[in-house]
Amino acid sequence: MRYSSNAPAIVYAAPGTKLSVLGAVLLLIAGCLLGIGHLIIELFSPIATEPSGVLTVHGNYVAAAIALGAIGGIAVIAGIAINSKLPASKKLRARVRAGIFDPRFGNPLHLRDGEVVPRVVCKETEAGRFEISISTLSSSVDEVAKLAECISARLCGRFSRYAVVLTEADVASNHVTFFVQDVTLHHEIEASSVEEMSPPSAYELRVQDGTNIDLRTSGSMLVAGKTRSGKTTGVIALLIQALLSGPDEYGSQVLIIDPKQAELSRLPHVVSLRPDGDAHAILEALALFAESIKKRQSVLNDRSAETGDAVHWWDAGFHVSVLFLDEYVALRTMFPKRASKEDPDYCLATFDGLVKRIVTMGASAGCYAIISIAEASVEEGGLPSMVRSACSTRILFRPTLPEARLIWDADRLADLAAPRTYGPGDAWFSSTDGVHDRISFVHFPVMRFRVYRELGRLLDLYFIK
Numbered sequence: 001m002r003y004s005s006n007a008p009a010i011v012y013a014a015p016g017t018k019l020s021v022l023g024a025v026l027l028l029i030a031g032c033l034l035g036i037g038h039l040i041i042e043l044f045s046p047i048a049t050e051p052s053g054v055l056t057v058h059g060n061y062v063a064a065a066i067a068l069g070a071i072g073g074i075a076v077i078a079g080i081a082i083n084s085k086l087p088a089s090k091k092l093r094a095r096v097r098a099g100i101f102d103p104r105f106g107n108p109l110h111l112r113d114g115e116v117v118p119r120v121v122c123k124e125t126e127a128g129r130f131e132i133s134i135s136t137l138s139s140s141v142d143e144v145a146k147l148a149e150c151i152s153a154r155l156c157g158r159f160s161r162y163a164v165v166l167t168e169a170d171v172a173s174n175h176v177t178f179f180v181q182d183v184t185l186h187h188e189i190e191a192s193s194v195e196e197m198s199p200p201s202a203y204e205l206r207v208q209d210g211t212n213i214d215l216r217t218s219g220s221m222l223v224a225g226k227t228r229s230g231k232t233t234g235v236i237a238l239l240i241q242a243l244l245s246g247p248d249e250y251g252s253q254v255l256i257i258d259p260k261q262a263e264l265s266r267l268p269h270v271v272s273l274r275p276d277g278d279a280h281a282i283l284e285a286l287a288l289f290a291e292s293i294k295k296r297q298s299v300l301n302d303r304s305a306e307t308g309d310a311v312h313w314w315d316a317g318f319h320v321s322v323l324f325l326d327e328y329v330a331l332r333t334m335f336p337k338r339a340s341k342e343d344p345d346y347c348l349a350t351f352d353g354l355v356k357r358i359v360t361m362g363a364s365a366g367c368y369a370i371i372s373i374a375e376a377s378v379e380e381g382g383l384p385s386m387v388r389s390a391c392s393t394r395i396l397f398r399p400t401l402p403e404a405r406l407i408w409d410a411d412r413l414a415d416l417a418a419p420r421t422y423g424p425g426d427a428w429f430s431s432t433d434g435v436h437d438r439i440s441f442v443h444f445p446v447m448r449f450r451v452y453r454e455l456g457r458l459l460d461l462y463f464i465k
Ligand SMILES: Nc1ncnc2c1ncn2[C@@H]1O[C@H](COP(=O)(O)OP(=O)(O)OP(=O)(O)O)[C@@H](O)[C@H]1O
Pocket: 225, 226, 227, 228, 229, 230, 231, 232, 233, 234, 424, 425, 426, 443, 444, 445, 446, 447
């Protein structure tokens, strides 16, 4: 199809609308024919020498009007029926095409007369989510990507709750995909008791309805966000799920390290700094966690040798083992940069070495670190690039684009649609599980029970077992 600056609006309408308009035109013509037939009778019957001839002509007009009226009526009804049965994706496609190509809406792609109009494909990926793909046939990727606002502006009426949340160009720059979703639809989990937080399986952690972290295909997690963004509550939602799985016989742990000496550090089995700032206990706990990875891996290796095939932790009856390092950047500053002769292991290098071992080696033995940083906008050097790249699940609470740039590569963010105003528990999330590789919006569980008390109770139960 080619662009025309004089094209009438109907050209870009949905097929049902086109049929209804055609039906309406036929009805109009039928009305005119009836009128003409009536006029013929009125004007010519008094003066005609052969009245039967006038009646025949009138009869022909009436017959034509009835035929056209019937066809027109059927076309109008069929058009309405087609429109009502049309899938939402097709309706959205028609609306977007009109918004982009109908000259009345301003020709945002600056197409010239006779130019081929880009192909628009729209599919509904799940309830309340659509992907609109527009080819870069006659315009550059940048020009097409700028259509996000124009598309959002066309999302009115039944699509008024929808917005473009992400724009992404394909690798070959052949088309740009706009991710449109119902921004009022809530997928969040609301749990009124801790039991409702049970994980769906031994290797999955629930984030929201339809979004789980699949630990089989992802590694350690990086969690960032400003203070009061819901970061700690979000991590607790994950820890509770690990605790509800219970310990296994292979040395699984739920180890919480909280250097802030805040609410978390008051819970049982949480490792914190000594009041004088000494962090030996933290290094010891990390060393034990790293040691447990070795032991678990050797169990898996023995099983693999026995069966002659790779045995995964989730097949071997292991439960997930989690290390939560709260305020990671602040925690690093607690360790001396240089060790003393008397205590050669007490230094930042030892801490970094242990964290590196855990995040790089842990996943294959079912051991995952959750590393939280208070602000994503940490100075360079605060968040070692090794940690950033090793953490394959990344979560940013109450995100802003400048913060997101420190968590994700710029090319993955360039296409994120204008950020909205986010509240506590709102986050951008990505994971390397093949499903959530693209950054998406999530809301972490709303837990309507005494979270810290339940966390403490579950920690006690976990370590008693
Ligand atoms: N998933 C959620 N949904 C709705 N509100 C939430 C959610 N998580 C947290 N909140 C609200 O946000 C407040 C701050 O949460 P939280 O303490 O987890 O933030 P934080 O980022 O860890 O802050 P800080 O760094 O100060 O500890 C909570 O008191 C709660 O009211």
